[in-house]
Amino acid sequence: MPAPIRLRELIRTIRTARTQAEEREMIQKECAAIRSSFREEDNTYRCRNVAKLLYMHMLGYPAHFGQLECLKLIASQKFTDKRIGYLGAMLLLDERQDVHLLMTNCIKNDLNHSTQYVQGLALCTLGCMGSSEMCRDLAGEVEKLLKTSNSYLRKKAALCAVHVIRKVPELMEMFLPATKNLLSEKNHGVLHTSVVLLTEMCERSPDMLLHFRKLVPQLVRILKNLIMSGYSPEHDVSGISDPFLQVRILRLLRILGRSDDDSSEAMNDILAQVATNTETSKNVGNAILYETVLTIMDIKSESGLRVLAINILGRFLLNNDKNIRYVALTSLLKTVQTDHNAVQRHRSTIVDCLKDLDVSIKRRAMELSFALVNGNNIRGMMKELLYFLDSCDPEFKADCASGVFLAAEKYAPSKRWHIDTIMRVLTTAGSYVRDDSVPNLIQLITNSVEMHAYTVQRLYKALLDDISQQPLVQVSSWCIGEYGDLLVSGQCEEEEPIQDEVLDVLEGLLVSNLSTPVTRGYSLTAIMKLSTRFSSDANSVVSIYGSSIDVELQQRAVEYNALFKKYDHMRFYSEHCCFVQILPALQVQSTHPPCFTGSIYTSSLFYRFNLHVLYYLVSLLFQANDLLDLLGGNDVVPVIQTTLPTKPASAGGELLDLLGDLSLSTYSKNGLKIEFTFERANPNPNIAVITIHATNTTEADMTEFVFQAAVPKTFQLQLLSPSSNIVPALNQGSVTQVIRVLNPQKQQLRMRVKLTYTHKGSPIQDLAEVNNFPPQSWQ
Amino acid sequence: MQFMLLFSRQGKLRLQKWYVPLSDKERKKISRDLVQTILARKPKMCSFLEWRDLKIVYKRYASLYFCCAVEDQDNELITLEIIHRYVELLDKYFGSVCELDIIFNFEKAYFILDEFLLGGEAQETSKKNVLKAIEQADLLQEVYELVL
Numbered sequence: 001m002p003a004p005i006r007l008r009e010l011i012r013t014i015r016t017a018r019t020q021a022e023e024r025e026m027i028q029k030e031c032a033a034i035r036s037s038f039r040e041e042d043n044t045y046r047c048r049n050v051a052k053l054l055y056m057h058m059l060g061y062p063a064h065f066g067q068l069e070c071l072k073l074i075a076s077q078k079f080t081d082k083r084i085g086y087l088g089a090m091l092l093l094d095e096r097q098d099v100h101l102l103m104t105n106c107i108k109n110d111l112n113h114s115t116q117y118v119q120g121l122a123l124c125t126l127g128c129m130g131s132s133e134m135c136r137d138l139a140g141e142v143e144k145l146l147k148t149s150n151s152y153l154r155k156k157a158a159l160c161a162v163h164v165i166r167k168v169p170e171l172m173e174m175f176l177p178a179t180k181n182l183l184s185e186k187n188h189g190v191l192h193t194s195v196v197l198l199t200e201m202c203e204r205s206p207d208m209l210l211h212f213r214k215l216v217p218q219l220v221r222i223l224k225n226l227i228m229s230g231y232s233p234e235h236d237v238s239g240i241s242d243p244f245l246q247v248r249i250l251r252l253l254r255i256l257g258r259s260d261d262d263s264s265e266a267m268n269d270i271l272a273q274v275a276t277n278t279e280t281s282k283n284v285g286n287a288i289l290y291e292t293v294l295t296i297m298d299i300k301s302e303s304g305l306r307v308l309a310i311n312i313l314g315r316f317l318l319n320n321d322k323n324i325r326y327v328a329l330t331s332l333l334k335t336v337q338t339d340h341n342a343v344q345r346h347r348s349t350i351v352d353c354l355k356d357l358d359v360s361i362k363r364r365a366m367e368l369s370f371a372l373v374n375g376n377n378i379r380g381m382m383k384e385l386l387y388f389l390d391s392c393d394p395e396f397k398a399d400c401a402s403g404v405f406l407a408a409e410k411y412a413p414s415k416r417w418h419i420d421t422i423m424r425v426l427t428t429a430g431s432y433v434r435d436d437s438v439p440n441l442i443q444l445i446t447n448s449v450e451m452h453a454y455t456v457q458r459l460y461k462a463l464l465d466d467i468s469q470q471p472l473v474q475v476s477s478w479c480i481g482e483y484g485d486l487l488v489s490g491q492c493e494e495e496e497p498i499q500d501e502v503l504d505v506l507e508g509l510l511v512s513n514l515s516t517p518v519t520r521g522y523s524l525t526a527i528m529k530l531s532t533r534f535s536s537d538a539n540s541v542v543s544i545y546g547s548s549i550d551v552e553l554q555q556r557a558v559e560y561n562a563l564f565k566k567y568d569h570m571r572f573y574s575e576h577c578c579f580v581q582i583l584p585a586l587q588v589q590s591t592h593p594p595c596f597t598g599s600i601y602t603s604s605l606f607y608r609f610n611l612h613v614l615y616y617l618v619s620l621l622f623q624a625n626d627l628l629d630l631l632g633g634n635d636v637v638p639v640i641q642t643t644l645p646t647k648p649a650s651a652g653g654e655l656l657d658l659l660g661d662l663s664l665s666t667y668s669k670n671g672l673k674i675e676f677t678f679e680r681a682n683p684n685p686n687i688a689v690i691t692i693h694a695t696n697t698t699e700a701d702m703t704e705f706v707f708q709a710a711v712p713k714t715f716q717l718q719l720l721s722p723s724s725n726i727v728p729a730l731n732q733g734s735v736t737q738v739i740r741v742l743n744p745q746k747q748q749l750r751m752r753v754k755l756t757y758t759h760k761g762s763p764i765q766d767l768a769e770v771n772n773f774p775p776q777s778w779q
Numbered sequence: 780m781q782f783m784l785l786f787s788r789q790g791k792l793r794l795q796k797w798y799v800p801l802s803d804k805e806r807k808k809i810s811r812d813l814v815q816t817i818l819a820r821k822p823k824m825c826s827f828l829e830w831r832d833l834k835i836v837y838k839r840y841a842s843l844y845f846c847c848a849v850e851d852q853d854n855e856l857i858t859l860e861i862i863h864r865y866v867e868l869l870d871k872y873f874g875s876v877c878e879l880d881i882i883f884n885f886e887k888a889y890f891i892l893d894e895f896l897l898g899g900e901a902q903e904t905s906k907k908n909v910l911k912a913i914e915q916a917d918l919l920q921e922v923y924e925l926v927l
Contacts, residue, residue, distance in 0.1 A: 006927065007886075007927045008883055008927075011882065011883055012883075015882075047927065048927050051886055051927055054885075054886070055885065058792055058793075058794075058795065058885065059791075059792075060792075060807070064803075079916075079919040079920055080920045080927070083886075083890065083916075083920070084886065084927075087886060087889055087890075090797075091795075094800065094801075094802055094803065095800045096800065096802065115919065117912075117915065117916045117919055120894075120912075120916075123897070124893050124897055127897050127898040128798060128893075128897065128898055129797075129800065131800070152912065155902050155903065156897055156902055159897040159898045159900055159902055160897070160898065162898060162900065163898045188903075188904050188905060189902060189903040189904060189905065189908060192901060192902075192903075192904050193897075193900070193901075193902055196900050234905045234906075234907050234908075235904060235905055237860065237864075242904050243857065243860060244857065244860070244861070244901050244904045245904055247854055247857045251852075251854075283856055283859055283860065284856075284860055286856055287854060287856035287857040287859070287860060290854060290856050291854050291857070294854075322823075322824075322825050323825055323826050323827060323855070323856065323859070324856075326825050326827055326855075327827075327855060327856060357821075357823060357824070358823075358824045358825045359824070359828075360824075360825050360827060360828055360829065361825060
């Protein structure tokens, strides 16, 4: 049997393969040879074969059949065998397979081997891939080696102990005695690994942390020696003595000094010294400075030191090396909450980083920029951030847009600026805006009453340019539907569109392939709303969608159509009683400001409910009793109310005489008193005119006072505008409102009343039944 | 450190050292994806990136990329120094190291790495001591070139 091909020979051969297929063929051939060699239990060449297998494994080919062979190599007495065997174990064996446990005994033996390099192999393997079971079995051996005077083994044992602790934290205690004089070592290898071990123990256990705090002076001394000592060729890196050890010591000091005044005090000087004396021309110096800054910011350092740290970061930001800029931004992001003012000083440099080419730097600069925005710098910062939004990669746009909205909401200097900023975001990054922004923006626009004309005009114009960005289109459609009359009424600064043009644009959205179903819903409803405001006929458009494939659209179209058919004349009804305009003012369940129509589109269930309320309102106005049944078991008090108060209700003075002075105090609660007075309307004897007088005995005004009423099926009710919305304190005045009740069947009048108002800053709401109307009022 | 990968400009793996337990399949997937991500980066970009939930530190030396995945608390700048120290060790050992040296003597590259790092942390900060240990261990090998 010829000797198996040598490792280097195999590598050379495989590299001559010109195609993947050729390589695969060579590999398969060699694997077959290796397999048969393994089967023959050939001791001489096992090492060579496993080495070749490891090479092929690195190329991506399966090598699991060599696992047991690795174990055999480890058990061999030859050093070469052990070296390759342990390497193979680390590469091929997986702690999830039981096979690896077979290693345990070998490792145990090798940990006690007479040759330190064999012991080293065992420690290395255990520290790299030892499973929890192995660690449990061998922890004792590791602990023994941690106490040896052989620095070569001691340093390896320390890191092996770190691995054992990570795998089996309960074993941490047993290593405690061995740590006693670790720091007295002169050997840098042992010092370094000891500091790593101490760090691991302190991070995992508060008790250990307390125990090791007393090491702070010793650590400070070691660090001082490293800085002050002369040139040491063995540990020198670009003029700095053992930077690796310095960094680890700084990190351990950070953990020990955290939330402890005394320790922080003890390390104050050395930190200042390192911060000021470290050479910054090379990466290695900056690495130490970076660690120092992290430590200063994390412990209880005095303010002078903190400012020094932030300034170092500020200098980092100006460094040519982008790696340095990157770590500076990362660190500043961590400290911006606690040291806000200090970081503000570097704002302009941070903003410049938005223009950096590197993606990671840009992202950090963006996050930091948003963290630094405040009332003073909002205008300048927003300019930069909007410019960034324009030019940045798509992966940033959603986060940036959200950030802009948040910042604008918090610090907008004026409503117009706010709307303009939103417009800018919608037009430049409209497709990346998050879905939940749309209802929020609608609410914002609704609340900016004086900006409605300006907003709708700008949104309309944006829509003319581009209908592909769905959030923009949705907000625009809603606005046009809501304020379309302002768009065509001559309030716009520029050339205004005519009604048909506006409807065409909305129709265009319905048919466009770019519009999503949600967008189509918005535009359909907008068209419907405009049909009441405009004189043109939108009916045909809406009815087409009665046969749309989209169920949502179909439902809306059909229901809107039904409304149109029944109440065709309503479209020309006066402003006060237009039911569509009542929609924004309805406050059926919530005390939120008018965003009723906006929320329709977020859930069709809510929408359907609202439509039923709509029917009810309509019926009250136009005597269509058959629709009332829809309300069935609703537990919501059906209410009806007119829009903003315009003129005071008539006192009904001359009519009062017919009934005599019939007043009835029917409601009194929490200082609010409402009196009902009656008269019979002329010429219709079936209509009773009830006037309510609301007075307030408390010492604070009741503002935003709204009176709503509902009556049983057989009655019709109409509320006229109230005299005002404020019931003055201490009976200094009253609010009056007229209610007209049609009672054709001459039934006993009953009324359910709902009162809402704000008193001393809190919203108050109350429901009441009024049953004690005098017979004269309804007979 | 969680793992270190060495790979060529063509994406061929030259060394992979794993300090966390992962199956072969998982290792292959991570290697493949990470290598693609790094090769796609432009030369002027930062040496650091966030990838999945890891911090990646990488540096290119001639035709080889040296790439480490470190923990959140690890200092990225000192990791660059760790990578540089490893390259220096290889350079001293092989005498002006090039990619071919690492291809044909991959097992030695591993031995050197295992004398410098253990469990993902540096065990020896003196260049001299690492090289001395390798030298001594090499002497123990039974007529190495004949064996392998």
